[in-house]
Structure formats: C-alpha cells, structure tokens
Amino acid sequence: MSAIIAKINQEQMKPESATFNVGDAVRVHTRVVEGDKERVQVYSGIVIGRKGTLLNESFTVRRISYGEGVERVFALHSPRVTKVEVETQGSARRSKLTYLRQRKGKQAMAVRPKKTR
DSSP states (O other): HHHHHHHHHHSSSSSSSSOOOTTTTEEEEEEEETEEEEEEEEEEEEEEEOOGGGGGOOOEEEEETTTTTEEEEEEEOOOOEEEEEEEOOOOOOSSGGGGGGGGGGGGGGGGOOOOOO
C-alpha cells in the first residue's frame, strides 16, 4: 500500500524545485485565474519559514505593503506556483524568522546577507 502512495506522491511533486532557505529574498510567480483569463502574478518578500516534507512542504513569505506586514503561505509543489526565484540569499540562524513581525520599517525586512567565501 505504501508503495502505491509513494508513487502517487512522486507523480505530483515538481521535478525542479528551487533551492532556497529561510532568510532568502524570493520572488514567487503564481498563476491567477480571473474568469476565462489566466495571468502570472509575482509576490516578492523574505522567506520566514518552511514546514512539511515531500508533497506537503510549504513556505511562508513576508513583505511590507503600504506600511503593513503581509504574509502569504505557498505550497511548494502546488500547480499554482509556477516559479520561485531567489533574489538575494540571506543568512539566518533560526528555522523560523517570526521575530520580524514585531519590527518596524526597514528593520522588518533586515536579514544579514549570506557571506561568500
């Protein structure tokens, strides 16, 4: 039974998933259907958390829009998510960056850049 479930999960997963971590600034391209038209909408922000495994994996992106913090959760293997681009890599020492919720202004999006050697 578990072999059948594993095969179904493998078919549903995207073969090329972007490699990004918590703290990275990303641009998520999502497919939006309005009536009979379909377009791609870009949501950019900082990844503040990832959870789940395999097919159930999701990630949370936070951005500041008109002075308000907005968070959106995306399923990594969803057919609505067309592409995830990494703008800048950030260095985070935690698995969840929920402390950014209490910060104001530029500090709310402040994540140390990743050091390159």
